[in-house]
Amino acid sequence: MGIETFFNQVASKELDRREFFTWVVRASVMVSLFGLIDQISCGFVPGASQQPSTCMQPMTADEKTVYALCDTVLPGMASDPTGAPGAVDVCTVDLMYDKFYGIAQDLPLVLPLINAEAHKEYGKDLYELDLAQRTAVLKNVEKMLGLVGQIYMFVKGPFYIGILSRAGLDYMGDPGANLGYVNQDFSFYRPMSKEMTSDGNLP
Amino acid sequence: MTTSFDAVIVGSGFGGSIPALRLAQAGKKVLVLEQGRVYTETDFKQTWDLKYLSNIMNITTSDDYAVFFRSGMVLGGGSVVFSGLMNRSPSETFQFVDYNGYKVWPDAVSRQVLDPYYDRVEQMMSVRQATWEEVSKTGGMFAQLMNNAGLTCDRARFPYINCRECGFCEAGCIYGVKQSLMKNYIPQAQDAGVEFRTGCRAMQIMPSAAGYTVQYTGPDDTLTSVQGTVVIIAAGAIYSPELLLRSKQYLPSLSDQVGKNFNNNGGLRFGIELPDGLPSIECYKGRDSAAVMTYAYWHDYGITIEAGTSPAAIFAIDIHRPGESGWGLDFKHWAKSVYPSKLIVANIMGPVTGEGLVYLNNDIPAVSFPLTKTLADYRDRVIAPIQALTKANNAILLQTMGTGYMYSIDHMLGTCRIGDDPRYSPADPYGQIRNYPGLFVSDSSSLPCSTGVNPSTTVAANAERIADYIVTNW
Numbered sequence: 001m002g003i004e005t006f007f008n009q010v011a012s013k014e015l016d017r018r019e020f021f022t023w024v025v026r027a028s029v030m031v032s033l034f035g036l037i038d039q040i041s042c043g044f045v046p047g048a049s050q051q052p053s054t055c056m057q058p059m060t061a062d063e064k065t066v067y068a069l070c071d072t073v074l075p076g077m078a079s080d081p082t083g084a085p086g087a088v089d090v091c092t093v094d095l096m097y098d099k100f101y102g103i104a105q106d107l108p109l110v111l112p113l114i115n116a117e118a119h120k121e122y123g124k125d126l127y128e129l130d131l132a133q134r135t136a137v138l139k140n141v142e143k144m145l146g147l148v149g150q151i152y153m154f155v156k157g158p159f160y161i162g163i164l165s166r167a168g169l170d171y172m173g174d175p176g177a178n179l180g181y182v183n184q185d186f187s188f189y190r191p192m193s194k195e196m197t198s199d200g201n202l203p
Numbered sequence: 204m205t206t207s208f209d210a211v212i213v214g215s216g217f218g219g220s221i222p223a224l225r226l227a228q229a230g231k232k233v234l235v236l237e238q239g240r241v242y243t244e245t246d247f248k249q250t251w252d253l254k255y256l257s258n259i260m261n262i263t264t265s266d267d268y269a270v271f272f273r274s275g276m277v278l279g280g281g282s283v284v285f286s287g288l289m290n291r292s293p294s295e296t297f298q299f300v301d302y303n304g305y306k307v308w309p310d311a312v313s314r315q316v317l318d319p320y321y322d323r324v325e326q327m328m329s330v331r332q333a334t335w336e337e338v339s340k341t342g343g344m345f346a347q348l349m350n351n352a353g354l355t356c357d358r359a360r361f362p363y364i365n366c367r368e369c370g371f372c373e374a375g376c377i378y379g380v381k382q383s384l385m386k387n388y389i390p391q392a393q394d395a396g397v398e399f400r401t402g403c404r405a406m407q408i409m410p411s412a413a414g415y416t417v418q419y420t421g422p423d424d425t426l427t428s429v430q431g432t433v434v435i436i437a438a439g440a441i442y443s444p445e446l447l448l449r450s451k452q453y454l455p456s457l458s459d460q461v462g463k464n465f466n467n468n469g470g471l472r473f474g475i476e477l478p479d480g481l482p483s484i485e486c487y488k489g490r491d492s493a494a495v496m497t498y499a500y501w502h503d504y505g506i507t508i509e510a511g512t513s514p515a516a517i518f519a520i521d522i523h524r525p526g527e528s529g530w531g532l533d534f535k536h537w538a539k540s541v542y543p544s545k546l547i548v549a550n551i552m553g554p555v556t557g558e559g560l561v562y563l564n565n566d567i568p569a570v571s572f573p574l575t576k577t578l579a580d581y582r583d584r585v586i587a588p589i590q591a592l593t594k595a596n597n598a599i600l601l602q603t604m605g606t607g608y609m610y611s612i613d614h615m616l617g618t619c620r621i622g623d624d625p626r627y628s629p630a631d632p633y634g635q636i637r638n639y640p641g642l643f644v645s646d647s648s649s650l651p652c653s654t655g656v657n658p659s660t661t662v663a664a665n666a667e668r669i670a671d672y673i674v675t676n677w
Binding site: 072073074075079080082084086131135138139146149150152153155156157160161162163168169171172173174175176184185186187188189190191192193194195196197199200201202203 | 249251252268290291293314332333335338339340342344347349350354356357358359360482485488496498499501515516518519531532534535536542543
């Protein structure tokens, strides 16, 4: 839907509240992703840990909700019984508020919905709940509005891509950038199947 | 600065650099305009850093934000950022009839016709079949799964010499062992006198007395005009139609088919979680393509499948077990449990009617790629044998998007397609835009349909064929 059509439909009340919210969240999340693609500086030097010395500490209620959102999508050391790192440990919250990502301006659209669901189920804001309760809230929100899944996906990126820190890659056992695997154990070094062709091409 | 050429070519990927060399060898004065910059081994980085990648790729989404598309935006185009799998299209591909009953490939193009051009491309780019020693464990394990089910899996063909298996082919090969166009066609074209201007974005094409005028913005944002007796558009399946649509006021007889028939080569991505008890496949090791390709489903289902190695970044997309969530504590622990030992990500490819559309939205190219009934039927049909394969191996078929499968993002085709019927094809069988003699299209946008396999070799062979036609007739 083009923005002109959108505003025309808003003006003529053809869009209901759910469609309106869906459109706004989808558009704003994708704008944020484009901002990420265009602007974020996230390269790490091969072999060098760039674990930030400190991550942003949440102060306001909104910041605490964002922290809780990240720590629910990919629970960190404090929430994971195994003590393994998660989104907040690789400073994902910082990236949620990083001006280059621009996602912070979209959060006011999403956080009220999340906290409304948290209050409906448990009578508290998201950040006041335990992990199981937070997970239940975010799953309910995802059922109501599938597009928040894109925000959850955004939260996973810094951890699995290694944008600010190698902690996620180290946890996963991915060496990341390297100098190659020549003469190392990368192949089974034997035929693994019968083949249909003589040279790799079908006739 | 020279402003008059025998041929002006927009784009330096397979569709652009190949005609550039062939026309220069025929004594023509050739200019290539490339929007991207020059990147060499010393400039490439072994990282999936999106800021870095955005320097060498165009990344865009469908207009409903559901599908991402990426294409090369660097001197050498897609050859610099592709995974390096270069198989020929099977013969049956060229007989594909869409649901309108239209045979999409022109009669002038067949596997037999293309074979001599495939030969040229393979010789130029040192393409050969991988040995089993060069197949990564991911590829070997995928082949083993096929074998366990009584099915075949072949070693693929690729353009590598002494590969280090580092896993960053699509970020640009820092070792220079992937034989991209930067290793063959482009330097030979430069030696033959072709002028490459980088950082130059073509804006409009206008007919002129000598042929066509191409206006472009250079690195300093100034608008420059050049003349070409022949103009070849080779900016890819999104940006070639963009240029033509933006020039429509000067090309009023342009076919209304420009931008239509967009398809993604039937690309559908899925994952396999291997059962316990198998050796670790260390799935981050090897080229981005695992160097295997199965044709076992080609004759019954019209699809091929390639397996790929996987960095941990794969979990940033929505890969997960069916019925389970793609986030949360359980997801995090599951991801750790399958990585890097038990996860295979693979890509299905096959002919399907192209129903997508590239159009201009406020002068910016936009892509409509809805999940149509055709695509949904295709998805359901081609997933069925994969479900059987995983079941036969006690493996788990993983989903890659919500409750379904992610359409793959790299192989865009069909938006300025060649064909026999002017009603359905903006270009004639030799890539010449109808009603505009001397204006050609020679890239992935000219291929009318899925190639059945990774399309780069067929794009290249078709560009060789079109170059032959231009040299002979212009």
